[in-house]
Amino acid sequence: MTREVTVFRERPGTGLCESLIAQARWWVQGRSVYLEVELPPHTYRSSGTSLFYAMLDLRQSRLEPEGLLLLTEGCRCDVWALSTPEQDFPGTRGIVLGTETTVDLLATVGERYVPRVGRVGDQLGFSTGEL
Numbered sequence: 001m002t003r004e005v006t007v008f009r010e011r012p013g014t015g016l017c018e019s020l021i022a023q024a025r026w027w028v029q030g031r032s033v034y035l036e037v038e039l040p041p042h043t044y045r046s047s048g049t050s051l052f053y054a055m056l057d058l059r060q061s062r063l064e065p066e067g068l069l070l071l072t073e074g075c076r077c078d079v080w081a082l083s084t085p086e087q088d089f090p091g092t093r094g095i096v097l098g099t100e101t102t103v104d105l106l107a108t109v110g111e112r113y114v115p116r117v118g119r120v121g122d123q124l125g126f127s128t129g130e131l
Helices: 051-066 111-116 120-127
Strands: 002-011 016-029 032-039 042-048 068-070 079-081 093-096 102-104
Touching: 002 032, 032 051, 042 051, 051 068, 051 079, 051 120
Parallel strands: none
Antiparallel strands: 002 016, 002 068, 016 032, 032 042, 079 093, 093 102
């Protein structure tokens, strides 16, 4: 499945970001979910036990070191993977912590939730109550 997603790129030394459009594609192979984000001239790829975990790995190991921030619902610090086995694989939806609300992990984040999008460390800290 391919989706258009928004990526912020930090401009070094300025503190400013520019908004870019990228193509995200995910697929299942065996018991793994693969995710790639194409932002020409680069394609960033990762895998995980669900789409959510593939996103975490892709963001932390590929995008964030390049100064890129994926701007989807699954990148909100208050969103986590669903925890029931039937919904965990491939895991196209996440849950807003503390609620029963689910979100499409690759949907563009709504404007009011942009401030909740952050780095993987922020999301991990929020889910464990360390923030």
